[in-house]
Amino acid sequence: MTTITATSAPARPRKLVGAGRRQWVGLLYVAPAVALVTVFFIIPLGMTAWMSLHNWPLMGEHSFIGLANYWAILRDTRFWNALRFTGWYTLVVTIAIFAVAFPLALFIERPRRLTGFYRTSFFMPAVIGFASASLLWSWLLNVDSGLFSPAAFDLGLTEKKVNLLATFQPAFWSIIAMVVWKVAGFTMIILMTGLQSIPSELQEAAMIDGAGPFARFRAITLPLMRRTLALALILSVAGSILAFDQFYIILRGGPRNQTLTAVYWIFNQSFVSFKLGYGAALSMILLAILVALSTIQLWLLRKPEGVD
Amino acid sequence: MAQARSRSSRLRLGIAEHATGMIASVLFLAPIVWTVLSAFKPSQEARLPPLPPWPTTGFSVENYGTLNTFGDGLWLPAQNSIYVSVMTVVFSVIVSVLAGYGFSRFRFPFKDLLFVVILSTIMIPFQSILTPIFLVLTKIGLHNTLTGLVCVYVTLQLPFSIFMMRNAFDAVPREIEEAARMDGANNVTMLIRVMLPLVWPGIVTIALFAFLGAWNEFLAALVLMTDQSKFTLPIMMTALQSGRFGAIDWGAVQAGVTVMMVPCLILFLLLQRFYIRGLMAGAVK
Numbered sequence: 001m002t003t004i005t006a007t008s009a010p011a012r013p014r015k016l017v018g019a020g021r022r023q024w025v026g027l028l029y030v031a032p033a034v035a036l037v038t039v040f041f042i043i044p045l046g047m048t049a050w051m052s053l054h055n056w057p058l059m060g061e062h063s064f065i066g067l068a069n070y071w072a073i074l075r076d077t078r079f080w081n082a083l084r085f086t087g088w089y090t091l092v093v094t095i096a097i098f099a100v101a102f103p104l105a106l107f108i109e110r111p112r113r114l115t116g117f118y119r120t121s122f123f124m125p126a127v128i129g130f131a132s133a134s135l136l137w138s139w140l141l142n143v144d145s146g147l148f149s150p151a152a153f154d155l156g157l158t159e160k161k162v163n164l165l166a167t168f169q170p171a172f173w174s175i176i177a178m179v180v181w182k183v184a185g186f187t188m189i190i191l192m193t194g195l196q197s198i199p200s201e202l203q204e205a206a207m208i209d210g211a212g213p214f215a216r217f218r219a220i221t222l223p224l225m226r227r228t229l230a231l232a233l234i235l236s237v238a239g240s241i242l243a244f245d246q247f248y249i250i251l252r253g254g255p256r257n258q259t260l261t262a263v264y265w266i267f268n269q270s271f272v273s274f275k276l277g278y279g280a281a282l283s284m285i286l287l288a289i290l291v292a293l294s295t296i297q298l299w300l301l302r303k304p305e306g307v308d
Numbered sequence: 309m310a311q312a313r314s315r316s317s318r319l320r321l322g323i324a325e326h327a328t329g330m331i332a333s334v335l336f337l338a339p340i341v342w343t344v345l346s347a348f349k350p351s352q353e354a355r356l357p358p359l360p361p362w363p364t365t366g367f368s369v370e371n372y373g374t375l376n377t378f379g380d381g382l383w384l385p386a387q388n389s390i391y392v393s394v395m396t397v398v399f400s401v402i403v404s405v406l407a408g409y410g411f412s413r414f415r416f417p418f419k420d421l422l423f424v425v426i427l428s429t430i431m432i433p434f435q436s437i438l439t440p441i442f443l444v445l446t447k448i449g450l451h452n453t454l455t456g457l458v459c460v461y462v463t464l465q466l467p468f469s470i471f472m473m474r475n476a477f478d479a480v481p482r483e484i485e486e487a488a489r490m491d492g493a494n495n496v497t498m499l500i501r502v503m504l505p506l507v508w509p510g511i512v513t514i515a516l517f518a519f520l521g522a523w524n525e526f527l528a529a530l531v532l533m534t535d536q537s538k539f540t541l542p543i544m545m546t547a548l549q550s551g552r553f554g555a556i557d558w559g560a561v562q563a564g565v566t567v568m569m570v571p572c573l574i575l576f577l578l579l580q581r582f583y584i585r586g587l588m589a590g591a592v593k
Contacts, residue, residue, distance in 0.1 A: 026414025129524025
């Protein structure tokens with residue numbers, strides 16, 4: 001980290017031998033990266049916009065239909081339901097992640113014996129993929145061969161084995177639990193970097209002035225962590241808006257299509273119904289939402305005024 | 309007396325803290341340990357609820373055998389996953405070391421614009437451009453190939469890894485370079501002989517992120533790999549878990565999840581500080 005922050009070498013005038021030639025060589029070094037980004041990102045991005053104005057089936061001719069796809073979206077109640085569900089999920093899961101990750105970050109930030117062990121174990125679920133985690137939990141949540149329902153039944157908590165995935169509420173909260181388990185360690189590390197950047201003299205000075213732990217947290221920790229908090233928040237929100245794996249693998253969008261997320265709906269329209277043009281128009285909406293979020297992010301992450 | 313009391317209360321606080329830490333650690337590790345242990349149950353037992361998690365009727369690797377009988381077996385998708393992940397690592401390292409060096413050490417037309425464009429792709433969700441990516445791959449003949457998937461994964465890694473590598477090269481003092489240039493090193497030998505040994509921690513970090521990203525990716529592989537012989541592990545396991553190959557064998561699911569998790573866990577435990585370093589570099593900026 002130190003090596004990265006102490007980077008910008010002072011610009012000083014120096015003579016470059018063969019400066020003219022050397023300049024163009026730089027373009028050669030970045031060419032492979034530019035080519036990949038152009039072919040697999042910029043062009044597809046342009047195509048998404050272009051396709052959204054077309055009726056574009058998988059097979060056969062596509063035809064220009066102007067904004068018709070966008071008018072159709074306005075009447076697509078199932079898309080708006082998916083979007084509303086995605087928003088609700090994002091709100092709940094973000095609150096839940098922070099409620100777990102913040103105490104964990106405060107816990108591991110103070111050096112004590114075994115801190116390394118605690119940090120590593122909290123972080124372990126974050127390195128396995130969402131697909132692995134979802135498959136794992138789809139087993140744990142299974143009514144017959146899983147862990148939770150049979151265990152609750154054996155302990156006498158429920159009269160019969162309850163299928164957690166059959167109705168909306170238990171299914172939804174099961175997913176929340178799984179995502180918190182998987183992601184909290186990641187958010188914890190981000191928050192920890194923010195906590196560590198607070199000079200300890202500040203906390204000590206406040207303590208000498210008689211500030212209690214809560215007052216110190218509110219007056220010092222929170223304001224000085226603004227940028228870190230904003231970053232962790234944005235990562236969590238953006239990740240949740242794009243949620244797909246867990247809802248596809250554990251719930252298949254069920255029960256009764258109540259857990260279809262925005263990306264899931266786009267996936268269904270594009271790759272199950274093969275309405276590629278309509279899927280592209282939906283993608284443009286999603287893209288606009290994410291770009292708006294990124295703009296808010298840049299504003300939240302701006303450096304405090306007067307500080308470089 | 310006051311001292312004695314404060315010491316005992318501090319001791320009690322310490323015990324309470326460590327008890328909390330231990331309980332939390334168990335909660336986070338339990339699902340992983342539970343799966344790895346359950347996978348070693350014999351097939352019959354693996355169908356029952358995992359209470360207790362360890363095998364009670366004898367240790368067995370039967371579940372891995374069962375897993376191998378579904379679809380194209382375990383080895384083919386595992387091979388696909390390994391191929392895709394290793395190639396993603398190799399190419400994202402090559403491309404971003406070159407680009408990082410270029411952005412750090414040369415001045416050329418449109419340099420800032422190109423850098424901003426590459427970095428800003430991180431703000432755009434690839435989920436929204438999958439259909440055109442599918443069409444582009446078809447156009448250039450990489451449709452339904454692992455190579456095509458590698459191209460997509462490498463592109464997705466670039467914003468982070470080019471950012472990392474440019475910072476790593478920026479941190480190398482110019483004097484080292486100038487000394488080497490006096491000794492007659494040209495750009496390429498400079499990069500390989502002089503610079504690489506100095507920026508290798510950055511390379512390990514981006515390689516680790518590339519591997520984990522490619523190994524764990526789900527949606528793009530699901531959409532782009534339509535042929536069963538091209539399935540990566542997550543896709544093959546989801547097909548199995550959805551009952552595509554007949555009745556769901558939860559023992560096989562446990563075995564498959566173990567195969568998917570263990571490489572990530574081992575790599576993370578070995579290279580932890582590089583991972584945290586990458587996260588911090590991202591978080592600080």
